[in-house]
Amino acid sequence: MLSIHELSKRRGSREILSGISFEARPGRVTAFLGPNGAGKTSTLRILLGLDSATSGTALVDGVPFGRLKDPLTKVGALLDGSGAHRSRTARGHLRWLAAAGGLPPARVAEVLEVVGLTNDARRRVRGYSLGMGRRLGLAAALLGDPEILILDEPVNGLDPEGIRWMRTFLRDRAATGRTVLLSSHFLGEVAETVDDVVVIHHGRIVAQGTLPEVVGEHGSVENAYFALTGAPQGGPR
Numbered sequence: 001m002l003s004i005h006e007l008s009k010r011r012g013s014r015e016i017l018s019g020i021s022f023e024a025r026p027g028r029v030t031a032f033l034g035p036n037g038a039g040k041t042s043t044l045r046i047l048l049g050l051d052s053a054t055s056g057t058a059l060v061d062g063v064p065f066g067r068l069k070d071p072l073t074k075v076g077a078l079l080d081g082s083g084a085h086r087s088r089t090a091r092g093h094l095r096w097l098a099a100a101g102g103l104p105p106a107r108v109a110e111v112l113e114v115v116g117l118t119n120d121a122r123r124r125v126r127g128y129s130l131g132m133g134r135r136l137g138l139a140a141a142l143l144g145d146p147e148i149l150i151l152d153e154p155v156n157g158l159d160p161e162g163i164r165w166m167r168t169f170l171r172d173r174a175a176t177g178r179t180v181l182l183s184s185h186f187l188g189e190v191a192e193t194v195d196d197v198v199v200i201h202h203g204r205i206v207a208q209g210t211l212p213e214v215v216g217e218h219g220s221v222e223n224a225y226f227a228l229t230g231a232p233q234g235g236p237r
């Protein structure tokens with residue numbers, strides 16, 4: 001379970017997160033939606049202990065990420081890019097991560113298989129496409145077979161087959177009782193994949209609930225999103 005409570009973050013004179021609260025629960029896929037600059041990545045970074053909050057709490061099963069006893073088996077995260085040095089092979093990168101995290105080397109072949117990179121595992125990451133890099137980042141997040149996945153824009157760069165694969169993969173994770181929190185700009189995709197929705201706008205939560213609750217009378221996630229964020233349809237803000 002991920003619990004964010006009254007989280008605020010100030011950068012200089014700007015408050016980029018203002019008292020946000022929400023939860024991502026086991027057995028459910030939760031989408032974190034909002035326009036560019038709304039505060040999604042900032043929130044996820046605080047959850048993962050990569051940044052600090054000005055006030056409030058962001059807890060993983062009741063404790064801050066930094067105090068987790070076994071973080072790799074508790075939380076897997078995918079933020080920007082693959083996380084691998086360009087001169088490394090995917091296999092080399094994952095082996096290094098597994099060794100650093102005290103995980104069995106056999107996990108490397110398993111996660112490469114899960115994300116569909118087995119045949120490209122010995123290639124250097126510099127030759128990877130954007131989508132292959134995302135798959136490698138996901139493989140790294142899965143090394144510890146974590147209870148919780150935190151994914152920033154997981155379908156970014158994936159082709160249609162990859163998007164469909166990701167949808168099934170995330171649904172399967174939730175079906176086994178795991179927690180999935182993802183940020184996304186792909187509203188149609190969200191409608192097909194998630195159980196719960198949290199919408200953030202200018203650093204404030206403007207809606208949260210189950211997918212049907214948030215869609216409400218708007219008819220679609222897309223309509224609800226535009227109504228809640230005031231973003232003009234058909235162009236950037």
Ligand SMILES: Nc1ncnc2c1ncn2[C@@H]1O[C@H](COP(=O)(O)OP(=O)(O)OP(=O)(O)O)[C@@H](O)[C@H]1O
Pocket residue numbers: 011016034035036037038039040041042043
């Ligand atoms: N390192 C930083 N220094 C200063 N301001 C930052 C920094 N990182 C983010 N911000 C600001 O914080 C706000 C929230 O940014 P954040 O990246 O969390 O938004 P986001 O919702 O993830 O956006 P996107 O959809 O574009 O990824 C923005 O106004 C951004 O300019």
